[in-house]
Amino acid sequence: YAAPKNTYLYKDDILNFRVRDDDVWVLTYPKCGTTWTQEMVWMICHDADSALARSATIMDRFPMLDTPDGAEISRLAARASPRYIKSHLPLCLLPRGLLHSKAKIIYTVRNPKDTSISLYKFFQMMEIRHMDSSFEDFMFYFTEQT
Incomplete structure (x- = not known):
C-alpha cells in the first residue's frame, strides 16, 4: 500500500x-x-x-x-x-x-483478489486517480505498489 x-x-x-x-x-x-x-x-x-x-x-x-x-x-x-x-x-x-x-x-x-476488485470498484465510484483505465491496468499498478 x-x-x-x-x-x-x-x-x-x-x-x-x-x-x-x-x-x-x-x-x-x-x-x-x-x-x-x-x-x-x-x-x-x-x-x-x-x-x-x-x-x-x-x-x-x-x-x-x-x-x-x-x-x-x-x-x-x-x-x-x-x-x-x-x-x-x-x-x-x-x-x-x-x-x-x-x-x-x-x-x-x-483475499488479495477480492481486495483488488473492491478497490478498483471503489476508485471508479469515487472517481479517484482517474479510474478510466482498464482493470488489467489497475491490477498492474496494484501488484507493483503492494
Missing part, C-alpha cells in the same frame, strides 16, 4: 505519536473490512450498546490517524482514554512505540 502523498508531510508526527497502553488499533489495507472490524471492536468494547453507537458516527468513534491533512493527529493525542484508532498505513509508517506498547492491535486481511 502506498500511503497518500500528503501523509508524508506528517510522517514525523505519525512516527512520534505517543501510543497509550489502553489504545485499540484497527490496521488494514484499504477495502479489507475496516469498517466492519471497527464496528465489531467498538461494540465489543462497549457491551454492544447500540444506542451509544448511534450517538456518533464510526469516524467520530474510531478516527483515522493518517488523514491526508494530518488533522486527526493532534485530536487523537488529546482524546481521553481508551482511544480507538484506525490506519491503512504500513507498519514502517506507524508510530514507533506501537509494537512496544500494550495497545491492542487488530489486523484485518482479505
